[in-house]
Amino acid sequence: DSGVTQTPKHLITATGQRVTLRCSPRSGDLSVYWYQQSLDQGLQFLIQYYNGEERAKGNILERFSAQQFPDLHSELNLSSLELGDSALYFCASSAKSTSGDEQFFGPGTRLTVL
Amino acid sequence: TQLLEQSPQFLSIQEGENLTVYCNSSSVFSSLQWYRQEPGEGPVLLVTVVTGGEVKKLKRLTFQFGDARKDSSLHITAAQPGDTGLYLCAGARGSQGNLIFGKGTKLSVKP
Numbered sequence: 001d002s003g004v005t006q007t008p009k010h011l012i013t014a015t016g017q018r019v020t021l022r023c024s025p026r027s028g029d030l031s032v033y034w035y036q037q038s039l040d041q042g043l044q045f046l047i048q049y050y051n052g053e054e055r056a057k058g059n060i061l062e063r064f065s066a067q068q069f070p071d072l073h074s075e076l077n078l079s080s081l082e083l084g085d086s087a088l089y090f091c092a093s094s095a096k097s098t099s100g101d102e103q104f105f106g107p108g109t110r111l112t113v114l
Numbered sequence: 115t116q117l118l119e120q121s122p123q124f125l126s127i128q129e130g131e132n133l134t135v136y137c138n139s140s141s142v143f144s145s146l147q148w149y150r151q152e153p154g155e156g157p158v159l160l161v162t163v164v165t166g167g168e169v170k171k172l173k174r175l176t177f178q179f180g181d182a183r184k185d186s187s188l189h190i191t192a193a194q195p196g197d198t199g200l201y202l203c204a205g206a207r208g209s210q211g212n213l214i215f216g217k218g219t220k221l222s223v224k225p
């Protein structure tokens with residue numbers, strides 16, 4: 001158990017819909033990262049928050065957004081869903097925000113868009 | 115173009131054999147992490163290397179970071195069925211914390 005929790009574990013929805021994925025970091029960790037894992041692309045970095053503020057952006061679509069709340073949990077919002085958004089979404093947390101800082105991953109949310 | 119290339123993509127061996135997995139790039143990384151992932155679960159951190167030429171050992175696993183910090187290898191001695199899984203290398207560039215992942219090596223160790 002990494003100490004990072006994600007809900008829900010599975011999510012099945014239809015194209016055009018909007019969903020929210022939730023992540024609680026390890027106790028004491030200030031950074032939260034979101035990654036998407038698909039069969040063809042592997043694990044891709046989406047976005048990072050550090051202590052409530054956006055710190056870095058990766059391959060995140062405009063239809064996707066995220067935020068980190070004062071209690072440090074984070075939510076990833078996916079809207080206007082398309083079939084290609086079906087993937088595993090992982091959240092990871094680390095103590096700081098610097099290179100070499102170890103990241104610990106949650107169990108993931110499997111999103112299926114029908 | 116994948117920034118971090120892992121090889122081989124697939125590896126199927128018998129229990130007791132040794133193996134090496136490679137992670138290569140033309141870019142310099144300030145740190146590199148190795149993870150193991152099982153189906154339907156999140157990646158589990160195995161090791162972090164930050165210094166060029168660094169070698170770290172974790173029981174039967176030996177990790178090496180290249181002198182130029184562009185490549186890394188993972189060597190497993192006397193593989194066991196419990197080593198089966200997807201091995202991922204991931205690098206951080208500059209001062210950024212976010213990771214760039216390779217596509218992984220899928221290892222199967224048969225009893």
